[in-house]
Amino acid sequence: MSALLEVDGLRTCFPSSAGALPVVDDVSFSLGRGETLALVGESGSGKSITALSLLRLVPKPGRVTAGAVRLDGRDLLPLSVGEIRRVRGRRIAMIFQEPMTCLNPVLRVGDQVIEAIRLHERVSVSEARERTRTLFVEVGIPDPEERLSAYPHQLSGGLKQRVMIAMALSTRPEMLIADEPTTALDVTVQAQILELLRKLQRERDTAILLITHDLGIVNELADRVAVMYAGRLVEVAPREALFSDPLHPYTQGLLRSIPGLARPGERLPEIPGVVPPPDQWPTGCRFATRCPKRFDPCADIQPEEIEPARERRVWCHEVERMLAIEGAR
């Protein structure tokens, strides 16, 4: 079965005094129907810009300069503005971290969802209203009839995020991009929203591209995981394999630095240093400046993609070397 979405060699650049900086560089992944792929990374890793690039929403002066984004085999990058608009919202919907940035504060939330439906489909107001009410029930909004006429500020953060999800689902998209959907929420409300996303996926078979920095949420929701560092992918793996046997030194460092695993009161294993800014990225592996396993080629030569196992991809000289030693035995 072919993938719903295929991203191939995506590169997005921002101009700077030092020339065009590729903040997303040679990123390739695929997403199957009904699958959840998590794109994880720390701030500055390029995960959000990757997501925006898919829908051609990169803020100016940024620009996608290479690659292809194929939805059902059709590349979205060369589409006209009118054509890409029909993809956005209708086939691929997006939810963001802060629902208030997407909801209009002076319109009733019900009317906003009704408007979204009528923008994409020719239906009467009363029909759109009925569908909105059904959606509100589906995303677990209590007293849906009453909430239809509420203004955004009258709703809690969790309810606003539910309205956003209802709006995103209103056109029955095949794919949902969720950019840090629970980061602004309290932990008990976050658990509710994660549960909701799981339920919707089960019932609607929607593919989800989950953008997050939180590996706990990745474990809760994802089928596969792609780890980004400084604009590039470093490792792609099924969820269980990534958490039980991470291969890239960056993935290993990330998982170890989460307080849950270390013994209380002991120093946490830390990744030294900080993510360098894009104009100071090393020419070789971008993690080379902080990597505990760095050796000769790392600083100068970019590691190639290797497949150490089925469905696993990793970009690392050290992993390549270890595999070569094992293979020679």
Added chain:
Amino acid sequence: MSASAPEPLLRVVDLQTWYPIRAGLMRRTVGWVQAATDVSLELQAGRTLALVGESGCGKSTVGRSILCLERPQRGEIFFEGRDLLKQSRAGLREARRHLQIVFQDPMASLDPRMRIGDQIAEGVRSFGIVETEREQRIRIGEMLERVQLDPKSMDRYPHEFSGGQRQRICIARALAVDPKLIVCDESVSALDVSIQAQILNLLLDLQQELGLAYLFITHDLSVVRHLAHEVAVMYLGRIVEQGPTERLFEHPAHPYTRSLLAAIPSIDPARRGSAPPVRGDVPSPSHPPEGCHFHPRCPEVMDRCRRERPELYPVEQGCSRCFLSEPGRSD
């Protein structure tokens, strides 16, 4: 006071901080945001107490009240044996000297137009810790070294540093006046996980070297487990459970603590989606529910919880504000 229980470094007794809601032409008080009610805490020197809860639970209000940045209506706050709420202006300045705070967003608490060395020096100068310009520069250099920053960077401005480095600067500024207690209000919450680990390690190191006590205010329970000796869980302005970290995480007594712990996303690949999440949202602290504040969301709610308000009952190591923990119950 017996010899076995020395006066704690910090002792908060029945603190109540409410904010008035004013309306109308005369700005009359029409209601109260009940941010913190009946909060009692103790913290020994060199120890870490975590104050945890979701947004609006009043944890930051308690932290700010302890520093006298808010004016509580009731209660006592003893720091080094002195009641901070009964001090004159001058007395408060002196009494509060060993009490510092580090906030969540370093960019908001650093002055963007001031060299970081000068910002660290402000407290040092105002308490007369150093006498000459030269001593001052040495002191600032020492503080920067202590937080693992280059002393030569003291003449640079905040924007020249990364988020993690800025938080180190805020910690250096707090350290410069020889504090005994630092209130950390979500101090690592905005940081990336690899940077968060660095700052947590720094805080652990400083506690060992300098015998600092921390009041660690956070919503992130995984950090709490790693760092805190004791935990107090707050919900809608009240402490609902308190106890040593290990006991609280292994045998939580209050249903809210259990819900909170179950809601933390785990990174154990074998564990996911295990517990059904608690329903509903946190109600508004200006209209808290009758009876037990948690009853509308509680999975173990009883009739009584809707009418009566539970007290803090002693449980094995600590206390819990739940009728299920009431002494004399058979189960």
